[in-house]
Amino acid sequence: MSTAVRWAAFGCVLAPVVLVVYGASAGGVMWVAPVLAAVTGICRLLLRRAERGGATGARSAAGDVPR
Known part of the structure:
Protein backbone atom coordinates (compact mmCIF):
# COMPACT_ATOMS: atom_id res chain seq x y z
CA MET A 1 0.00 0.00 0.00
CA SER A 2 1.44 3.34 -0.98
CA THR A 3 2.03 6.20 1.40
CA ALA A 4 -0.56 8.33 -0.37
CA VAL A 5 -3.25 5.70 0.12
CA ARG A 6 -2.42 5.40 3.81
CA TRP A 7 -2.65 9.19 4.26
CA ALA A 8 -5.94 9.23 2.36
CA ALA A 9 -7.39 6.53 4.62
CA PHE A 10 -6.17 8.43 7.66
CA GLY A 11 -7.86 11.60 6.39
CA CYS A 12 -11.12 9.75 5.73
CA VAL A 13 -11.15 8.64 9.36
CA LEU A 14 -9.84 11.86 10.89
CA ALA A 15 -12.16 14.36 9.15
CA PRO A 16 -15.43 13.08 10.68
CA VAL A 17 -13.83 12.82 14.13
CA VAL A 18 -12.63 16.43 13.95
CA LEU A 19 -16.04 17.62 12.79
CA VAL A 20 -17.76 15.89 15.72
CA VAL A 21 -15.19 17.23 18.19
CA TYR A 22 -15.81 20.77 16.93
CA GLY A 23 -19.56 20.52 17.38
CA ALA A 24 -21.10 18.97 14.28
CA SER A 25 -23.69 16.29 14.91
CA ALA A 26 -22.59 12.70 14.46
CA GLY A 27 -25.51 12.09 12.10
CA GLY A 28 -24.54 15.11 10.05
CA VAL A 29 -21.03 13.90 9.37
CA MET A 30 -21.91 10.30 8.47
CA TRP A 31 -21.51 11.18 4.78
CA VAL A 32 -18.01 12.70 5.13
CA ALA A 33 -15.91 9.52 5.19
CA PRO A 34 -17.61 7.81 2.22
CA VAL A 35 -17.47 11.00 0.15
CA LEU A 36 -13.78 11.53 0.94
CA ALA A 37 -13.07 7.89 0.10
CA ALA A 38 -14.88 8.24 -3.23
CA ALA A 50 -2.65 10.54 -16.55
CA GLU A 51 0.66 8.82 -15.77
CA ARG A 52 -0.01 6.12 -18.37
CA GLY A 53 -1.58 8.42 -20.93
CA GLY A 54 1.00 11.15 -20.46
CA ALA A 55 3.85 8.72 -21.05
CA THR A 56 2.37 7.30 -24.26
CA GLY A 57 1.38 10.76 -25.48
CA ALA A 58 4.91 12.05 -24.96
CA ARG A 59 6.40 9.06 -26.77
CA SER A 60 4.04 9.36 -29.74
CA ALA A 61 4.76 13.08 -29.97
CA ALA A 62 8.47 12.33 -30.02
CA GLY A 63 7.98 9.70 -32.72
CA ASP A 64 9.04 6.76 -30.54
CA VAL A 65 5.81 4.81 -30.98
CA PRO A 66 5.52 2.92 -34.27
CA ARG A 67 2.32 3.46 -36.23
Whole structure:
Protein backbone atom coordinates (compact mmCIF):
# COMPACT_ATOMS: atom_id res chain seq x y z
CA MET A 1 0.00 0.00 0.00
CA SER A 2 1.44 3.34 -0.98
CA THR A 3 2.03 6.20 1.40
CA ALA A 4 -0.56 8.33 -0.37
CA VAL A 5 -3.25 5.70 0.12
CA ARG A 6 -2.42 5.40 3.81
CA TRP A 7 -2.65 9.19 4.26
CA ALA A 8 -5.94 9.23 2.36
CA ALA A 9 -7.39 6.53 4.62
CA PHE A 10 -6.17 8.43 7.66
CA GLY A 11 -7.86 11.60 6.39
CA CYS A 12 -11.12 9.75 5.73
CA VAL A 13 -11.15 8.64 9.36
CA LEU A 14 -9.84 11.86 10.89
CA ALA A 15 -12.16 14.36 9.15
CA PRO A 16 -15.43 13.08 10.68
CA VAL A 17 -13.83 12.82 14.13
CA VAL A 18 -12.63 16.43 13.95
CA LEU A 19 -16.04 17.62 12.79
CA VAL A 20 -17.76 15.89 15.72
CA VAL A 21 -15.19 17.23 18.19
CA TYR A 22 -15.81 20.77 16.93
CA GLY A 23 -19.56 20.52 17.38
CA ALA A 24 -21.10 18.97 14.28
CA SER A 25 -23.69 16.29 14.91
CA ALA A 26 -22.59 12.70 14.46
CA GLY A 27 -25.51 12.09 12.10
CA GLY A 28 -24.54 15.11 10.05
CA VAL A 29 -21.03 13.90 9.37
CA MET A 30 -21.91 10.30 8.47
CA TRP A 31 -21.51 11.18 4.78
CA VAL A 32 -18.01 12.70 5.13
CA ALA A 33 -15.91 9.52 5.19
CA PRO A 34 -17.61 7.81 2.22
CA VAL A 35 -17.47 11.00 0.15
CA LEU A 36 -13.78 11.53 0.94
CA ALA A 37 -13.07 7.89 0.10
CA ALA A 38 -14.88 8.24 -3.23
CA VAL A 39 -13.03 11.45 -4.12
CA THR A 40 -9.72 9.85 -3.14
CA GLY A 41 -10.44 6.80 -5.30
CA ILE A 42 -11.42 8.92 -8.29
CA CYS A 43 -8.31 11.08 -7.93
CA ARG A 44 -6.13 7.98 -7.71
CA LEU A 45 -7.66 6.55 -10.89
CA LEU A 46 -7.23 9.85 -12.72
CA LEU A 47 -3.60 10.12 -11.62
CA ARG A 48 -2.86 6.59 -12.81
CA ARG A 49 -4.57 7.29 -16.11
CA ALA A 50 -2.65 10.54 -16.55
CA GLU A 51 0.66 8.82 -15.77
CA ARG A 52 -0.01 6.12 -18.37
CA GLY A 53 -1.58 8.42 -20.93
CA GLY A 54 1.00 11.15 -20.46
CA ALA A 55 3.85 8.72 -21.05
CA THR A 56 2.37 7.30 -24.26
CA GLY A 57 1.38 10.76 -25.48
CA ALA A 58 4.91 12.05 -24.96
CA ARG A 59 6.40 9.06 -26.77
CA SER A 60 4.04 9.36 -29.74
CA ALA A 61 4.76 13.08 -29.97
CA ALA A 62 8.47 12.33 -30.02
CA GLY A 63 7.98 9.70 -32.72
CA ASP A 64 9.04 6.76 -30.54
CA VAL A 65 5.81 4.81 -30.98
CA PRO A 66 5.52 2.92 -34.27
CA ARG A 67 2.32 3.46 -36.23
